Amino acid sequence: MNINLTLVAQAVSFAIFIWFTVKFVWPPMLRAIEQRQKQIADGLAAAEQGRTALERSNREAEGVISEARGRATDILAQAEKRGIQLIEEAKAAARAEADRERAAAKAELEQEISQARESLREQVAALAVAGAERILKREVDARVHAAMLSDLQKEL
């Protein structure tokens, strides 16, 4: 082992290699790594942001859905109520119509009965007058006794 010029040559090589690494190898590598670190950090932050946004919108959607569900229930109940009301109204109207018709029929019936009774009375009266006429033959002058006959007719 003898120290000689080799030492100087190796020192020069060493200096050149160090200079080269300092100048051309380390900085671009560092830049790439730091840039990637920043990208990853940004990505993680964005993911976190997205997660919270999703959570928030999920909560919002849930609120909207439950509100809609409530409103739908309300509308359904209202519709049911309205339906029942309509049926009741229809029933009431039908009943009133029926009553009205029944009353009309009854009135007509009564009128017819009274008419029939009237015509019956007239006929009975006529029969009675005819009978009396037959009995009295000529004695009874229809014209003379008309007043009496109509009185009799009314009493029957």
Place this chain on the structure above:
Amino acid sequence: MSSESTLTPTEYIGHHLTNFTAQTGQGSFWTLHVDSVVMALVMGVLGIGFLWLATRGATAGVPGRRQAFVELVFGFIDDQVKGIFHGDRHSFVAPAALTVFVWVLLMNAMDFLPVDIMAWIYEHVFHLHNWRQVPTADVNTTFALALSVWFLMIYFSIKVKGVGGFIHELFCAPFGGHPLLWPANLLFNLVEYISKPLSHSLRLYGNMYAGEIIFLLLWLWAATGLAGTVFGAILGAGWAIFHILIVVLQAFIFMMLTVVYLAMAHESH
């Protein structure tokens, strides 16, 4: 191995531990270990070039396989530096640590290549008789790295604390500012400044050199007969597996010490 049919153990080991040299001037200092320099350059260009290629197409989006691997290494180094150095590590300390780790790891990993097969290739393909392939098993390489770190240490010490602060620390730390303690402080600091590059470089060098020697001894045994071949192969495999740990561990320790020394230079006492 050389072309001679018989080779003594001394010649065998000596052959594997002889550098390919070039003489650039008078005196032993002007010898250049061409193999260490070339292998170190190849490893550095491969390693740093791979990192550079990965950063060329670096995207902040989904990384490709190569980029993911480089980012793994990057993150590992960055984490280590973050725990030790509290300052703007991205401007120098962390990239320097990455360079040291990748480069030293690759240079250490040359130890995995089987020496005799590689020697044959160097001999017959490249016509190189002596070629040591592990640059970190050459004390010049480890010393070059440790001394560079040492100079960086002093540079940052002066840059952060100023010349006055640096000299003040030499005399007043760690025992205190009393004038009577100045010699003791100075002595302590000198010992520290001398021991740092020595321990830094020799730890790596010793480990890699010893690993090489143990491989060589095992291959020597493997050449002695059937039993030697069997046991040499088994022990060689074992040592190679253990060596994976040493190679990575020594690269890691060398990088950590670099970071620690540079971090200490930034701290004021």
